[in-house]
Amino acid sequence: MLTLTLNEIPSVPLEAEVLSPDILAPLTIEAIRALPVHLGKRERRLDDFFTVDGEPGDEIELRGDLARVKWIGRAMTHGTLRIRGNAGMHLASAMQGGTVDVFGNAGDWLGAEMSGGVVHVRGDAGGQVGAAYRGAPTGMRDGLIVIDGGAGLEVGMRMQRGTIVVGGPVRDFAGLQMKGGTIVLGQGAELRTGAWMNRGTIISLQPIPLLPTFSYAATYNPTFLRLYARRLATFGCTLPYDERHGSYQRYTGDAAVPGRGEILVWRANR
Numbered sequence: 001m002l003t004l005t006l007n008e009i010p011s012v013p014l015e016a017e018v019l020s021p022d023i024l025a026p027l028t029i030e031a032i033r034a035l036p037v038h039l040g041k042r043e044r045r046l047d048d049f050f051t052v053d054g055e056p057g058d059e060i061e062l063r064g065d066l067a068r069v070k071w072i073g074r075a076m077t078h079g080t081l082r083i084r085g086n087a088g089m090h091l092a093s094a095m096q097g098g099t100v101d102v103f104g105n106a107g108d109w110l111g112a113e114m115s116g117g118v119v120h121v122r123g124d125a126g127g128q129v130g131a132a133y134r135g136a137p138t139g140m141r142d143g144l145i146v147i148d149g150g151a152g153l154e155v156g157m158r159m160q161r162g163t164i165v166v167g168g169p170v171r172d173f174a175g176l177q178m179k180g181g182t183i184v185l186g187q188g189a190e191l192r193t194g195a196w197m198n199r200g201t202i203i204s205l206q207p208i209p210l211l212p213t214f215s216y217a218a219t220y221n222p223t224f225l226r227l228y229a230r231r232l233a234t235f236g237c238t239l240p241y242d243e244r245h246g247s248y249q250r251y252t253g254d255a256a257v258p259g260r261g262e263i264l265v266w267r268a269n270r
Helices: 029-033 224-233
Strands: 002-006 036-039 042-045 050-054 059-063 080-084 099-102 115-121 142-147 163-166 182-185 201-204 215-220 246-253 261-268
Touching (some): 029 050, 182 224
Parallel strands (some): 002 059, 059 080, 080 099, 099 115, 142 163, 163 182, 182 201
Antiparallel strands (some): 036 042, 215 246
């Protein structure tokens, strides 16, 4: 396993998209140490900031507080990237495959426009998880993002496919302009959930304020949730589906678009 340990937190954000199994795995230790990173406008060597040890391969571990290190795992297609600490903005941006496991928090734009792979953040995440970048028509296209803690604004903005699970509270505009895929909100969200939603499913395990452009449709337990529950259980996530314990109230919208999305709100039996 290849390990890279951050020597000290950079004074300004460090752009290090070379921190990916696709780039590091085929190189020698000396070649890895000489890879270019950018501190502001200046190009520097990777070993100016990281101590590099171990054997190059598809399994990589990053150690330290990397909250100011941006673009880690950008466009990675395979391998495992384990981060023992916090991660900066744009983690797993445009990711296509492989696994990213963060034992800390992640910054904004986590998994933005990703099309495959799995990301698991054990702490909190920032805003725009799985979202489209400004001006881009489509966000997340496939894959799975699991966040044990909370998340910020615009989770899943314009996502088309894939699944985002947030265990903690989420801020405004979750599912903004959503085109498809699934968002699971373990502790609900703030305001304007599903605003301008076209398609897709938002599942909230707690009551949430709904826009007036969403209409009540039915109360039931969708069969597909059994499949989601089995898959998410491997990440420690519990998704209720048994009618003995409760049921989901289904709302459709956003009628302002008009859209064909749905919001499912869990109601436990009393």
